[in-house]
Amino acid sequence: MSKRNTLLLKILLFLFALNSISIFFYFTSHSSSSSHSNNTHPFSNIRPFIQPQQQHQQHQRFSKPWPILPSYLPWSRPSRNNTNVLVPLPSCEDYFGNGFTCRLEPFTGAGWFRCWHSETLQSSICEGGRVRMVVDRIRMAKGGEELKDVIGRKEEDELPVFQNGAFEVDGGEDFSGNEEKMVVEHDFLDRYVRNGEVMMHTMRDLISKIRIVAGKDFSCHEWIEEPTLLVTRFEYANLFHTITDWYSAYVSSRVIGLPNRPHVVFVDGHCMTPLEETWKALFSSIRYAKNFSGTVCFRHVILSPLGYETALFKGLTEDISCSGASAQELWQKPDNHKTARLSEFGEMIKAAFGLPLNIRNVRKPVSGHNVLFVRREDYLAHPRHGGKVESRLSNEQEVYESLKSWASDYNGCKINLVNGLFAHMSMKEQVRAIQDASVIIGAHGAGLTHIVSALPETVILEIIASQFRRPHFAYIARWKGLDYHAINLVGSHVDPGTVINELISIMKSLGC
Known part of the structure; x- marks a missing residue:
């Protein structure tokens, strides 16, 4: 053995x-x-x-x-x-x-x-x-x-x-x-x-x-x-x-x-x-x-x-200065400034859906890296909701099309751009998409909360419009120990080239 x-x-x-x-x-x-x-x-x-x-x-x-x-x-x-x-x-x-x-x-x-x-x-x-x-x-x-x-x-x-x-x-x-x-x-x-x-x-x-x-x-x-x-x-x-x-x-x-x-x-x-x-x-x-x-x-x-x-x-109003660490690390060396609880909870969600857990903590893409683009669409959520979601990225479709073209011509390793239309996916499918992603990108929105189930090596890229500059996902990423990047906008329009350049840097950090 x-x-x-x-x-x-x-x-x-x-x-x-x-x-x-x-x-x-x-x-x-x-x-x-x-x-x-x-x-x-x-x-x-x-x-x-x-x-x-x-x-x-x-x-x-x-x-x-x-x-x-x-x-x-x-x-x-x-x-x-x-x-x-x-x-x-x-x-x-x-x-x-x-x-x-x-x-x-x-x-x-x-x-x-x-x-x-x-x-x-x-x-x-x-x-x-x-x-x-x-x-x-x-x-x-x-x-x-x-x-x-x-x-x-x-x-x-x-x-x-x-x-x-x-x-x-x-x-x-x-x-x-x-x-x-x-x-x-x-x-x-x-x-x-x-x-x-x-x-x-x-x-x-x-x-x-x-x-x-x-x-x-x-x-x-x-x-x-x-x-x-x-x-x-x-x-x-x-x-x-x-x-x-x-x-x-x-x-x-x-x-x-x-x-x-x-x-x-x-x-x-x-x-x-x-x-x-x-x-x-x-x-x-x-x-x-x-x-x-x-x-x-x-x-x-x-x-x-x-x-x-x-x-x-x-954590949105209090300074909870905690960073994510592995359970094995904390078992061997307890640290009051670190936590593995959020990772434990993310694994609980995956296990509840019967999805495989990351036991060895190693990612070896066989068919390329998945870049998941979490998108927002109109949907009817509850009786007082008109079905129209608030726009967080005014040119989201333009960004998606640009990323699609970039991914198909990328000279490094193979990149699979995943169209994350969560409003049309079951919860299990959403969690699976998060788990399979090497990089998760999206405008500030509730769908990014799924990063609690992301694998430890996952990289997060959040695009933040000026009117939605809130720390939700930066904190979750920190408490999970994830690599987090942000593009802060003036207004709600982003230059697709800026997003692509940030992604190129991220892919290089993944050895791609």
């Missing part, structure tokens, strides 16, 4: 061992989570409180296993109290989600509720057991409809408004329930689930309406046995903002230590969009809250923070 194959085998065995350890810690941590307060497993009192007529209404659903990711690093086990942290603050690990180390337990009964807080992100991941959702107490559109059927619907009709008791947790037989008691007080929310810059913090509002009920009153039409993420989406049709939601949901799953990928329930009334293809690929299943009839109870529910609270979004 060659040294390379021996190393690869060792890496795969190591990753398998890490996955086994995470499963072990999930069950051991949950079995001891409430021992200091009532000496019982948080799930130990579940069966006695299930009424006999409810037994046939429990549903077991298939849960997808976690894939083995080359960039995976263990997610730190949270501390056992609300003062200790496992890494210095702030570090890149904290910013990218591995800093939810402050443990808070506002309620433990037959059911339970707790949160993990990150001082760096000023955000909390909360979870609970024996939690009931009463859908009739959530005011919003049904959600999941065909776009054509809801044209003109207002945004306020799609975002949830919760009544007290929209969610309830089982207080057990000892809880009297004579007076209304919420699972957390407002001072808890003000400290750990802050509004921040979000005008309507739906997750904070949801938590504020969780009520404790007596065990005798805790009955359900349907039981969900598997861990389930509750997610409220905002910019559900915009790729950049949706990726922040994907990332938050992924981080929440890893921080909690779920042994398999969770199921997702959308607590919003948005219609279906093509981006749901990735939600379905990443997680075990998706379902809309309003698609349930009656009350539904969860054995284990996780409240995923808003995507606005991730480093991907906070």
Whole structure:
């Protein structure tokens, strides 16, 4: 066996061992989570409180296993109290989600509720057991409809408004329930689930309406046995903002230590969009809250923070000075100024679609280098969208035709210019195009967010009109450790020769 194959085998065995350890810690941590307060497993009192007529209404659903990711690093086990942290603050690990180390337990009964807080992100991941959702107490559109059927619907009709008791947790037989008691007080929310810059913090509002009920009153039409993420989406049709939601949901799953990928329930009334293809690929299943009839109870529910609270979004206004590095490098030499988390997440997206992962970190083009030109076209994204996208590059077609002519006559290695019309491609096809590209070029726009799934050697060339001079993709490239170049324009017109000259320099750097 060659040294390379021996190393690869060792890496795969190591990753398998890490996955086994995470499963072990999930069950051991949950079995001891409430021992200091009532000496019982948080799930130990579940069966006695299930009424006999409810037994046939429990549903077991298939849960997808976690894939083995080359960039995976263990997610730190949270501390056992609300003062200790496992890494210095702030570090890149904290910013990218591995800093939810402050443990808070506002309620433990037959059911339970707790949160993990990150001082760096000023955000909390909360979870609970024996939690009931009463859908009739959530005011919003049904959600999941065909776009054509809801044209003109207002945004306020799609975002949830919760009544007290929209969610309830089982207080057990000892809880009297004579007076209304919420699972957390407002001072808890003000400290750990802050509004921040979000005008309507739906997750904070949801938590504020969780009520404790007596065990005798805790009955359900349907039981969900598997861990389930509750997610409220905002910019559900915009790729950049949706990726922040994907990332938050992924981080929440890893921080909690779920042994398999969770199921997702959308607590919003948005219609279906093509981006749901990735939600379905990443997680075990998706379902809309309003698609349930009656009350539904969860054995284990996780409240995923808003995507606005991730480093991907906070980095637009905060100085998150982190650079990308390989997991192998950070495993051997931890560095608070580097991260492999975004690369790990990009690999998760590729693995979810069944695309091959870059295990050896080497690119050897057989049929030439792919230069992917990500383009913008008119498309209908949501009920309030007229179908016209804002022009980011006024002469995009001229640039594409010039690049096509240049690529066909290039004297170096073979160049395949790929016409990246993402509006006409499935999400899997878009991710595959990103993965296959040696160079990704495009005007500033949400489609470039896909570079989270780019291979480490990929070069990014962003063309930035003066009115869209924002750092989204420069930051993502830095956090991924990608080679990034930008052409900053005066206005929205670019000289094709300028783009070609920049590409010639990039191709030479690739040995072409």
